[in-house]
Amino acid sequence: MENLVVSGPTGTDVVAPAGGSAALGGADAGAGLIDGEPATPRRRRLFSSEQATPYLLIAPAVVALVALLGYPLFRVVVLSFQDMRHRQLIRGEDPAWIGFDNYTKIFQDTEFWAVVTRTVVFTAVAVVVSVLLGLVVALLMRRVARPVRTAMVVAMMLAWAMPGLVSSQVFLWLVDANFGVVNWMIDQIPGVDFHNHSWFADPKQGWIVIAGIVVWGALPFLAVTLFAGMSQVPKELTEAATVDGANPWQVFRAVTLPVLRPLLGIVTTLSVIWDFQVFTQIWVVRNGKPELSFQTLSTYSYLTAFGQSKYSVGSAIAVITVLLMLGVMIFYVRQMFKIGEQD
Structure with missing residues (x-):
């Protein structure tokens, strides 16, 4: 050889x-x-130009977020470990460092836990109602004619564009005890007396009004987003299921819902983030002085800091709120990565 x-x-x-x-x-x-x-070369470049492009494009947004939110968040965290009162603020004195005393007081306060429970319950109810209604409206949009669907989208976009302050004022007028349209309409029902009825005398009825404002503001986004997601469902699968004898509910459960499930997870997570930090609606309907029974973590933190001049305690409540929201944000980011992997 x-x-x-x-x-x-x-x-x-x-x-x-x-x-x-x-x-x-x-x-x-x-x-x-x-x-x-x-032979294949053993050494490769860690970052090619194509791999670096996404990081370069997202860099300005990251820098802007860090510049706008980084320092204020750092100051809030530092302030939560200090004892800042009105006296120190007026005189410009450095507040004393007290460590975890503010957090200890908060965790031992029964009012704080009542506010946390109220916030969680309100968020759960508002998210479930808004997502279900958004899904129902999206399903209806698939069945109506194109001109009607276009009119629905335009109307919902106009409603979504309305500032929360304005919409809250409108709802407050609708349920007014003396001149409210809602009271007048209910009062027309035989055997029902709603004349001069105050919706906020009972906290449960008051929260129904607040939840209505929140759901009304979130419904346009949810309906249009879910309708766009439904447009990705292959028509061949829907037609095949119909030919096989499936009713509309079976088609939705077996064909539409599996395709829509990732998007439902995203919009639900976003709704949790938005509804958990509701502030404007509560502040407006209670004329800037919400009672304890109408407070969530957002209003409770603000009133503690600026209403009682307990700035450090209010900062500690704000930090706890951010930590609670961080868990939801992590879940949201994971959902986004899962969808990216599926694509």
Whole structure:
């Protein structure tokens, strides 16, 4: 058998059997022949230009977020470990460092836990109602004619564009005890007396009004987003299920819902984030002085800090709120990554 003499990259000759494989060079070889084919280079660039492009595009947004939110959040965290009162604020004195005393007081306060419970319950109810109504409206939009659907989208976008302050004022007028349209309409029902009825005398009825404002503001986004998601459902699958004898509910459960499930997870998570920090609606309907039974963590933190001049305690409540929301945000980011992997 004849041998082949191949010159290696370092100048040395490598003797290999004819028809066999010749390894060129040693461990530092960058190229060679393996079974007659070029060997794959071992060293690769960590970041190519294509891989670096997304990071360069997102960098300005990250810098802006850090600049706008980073320092204020840092100051709130530092303030939560201090004892800042009205006296220190007026005189410009440095507040005393008290460590975790503010957090200890908060966790031992029964009012705080009542507010946390109220916030969680309100968020759960508002999210469930708004997502279900958004899903129902999206399903209706698929069944109406195109002109009607266009009119629905325009009307919902106009409602969504209305500022929360304005919409809260409108709802407050609708349920007014003396001139409210809602009271007048209910009062027309035989046997029902709603004349001069106050919706906020009972906290449960008051929260129904607040939840109505929140759901009304979130419904346009949810309905349009879910309708767009439904447009991605292949018509062939829907038609095949219908031909096989499936009713509309079975088609939705077996065909539409699996495709829509990732999007439902995202909009539900976003709704939790938005409804958990509701402030404007509560503040407006209670004329800037919400009673304890109408407070959530957002209003409770604000009133503690600026209403009672307990700035450090209010900051500690704000930090706790951020930590609670952080768990929801982590879940949201995971959902986004899962959808990206599926695509």
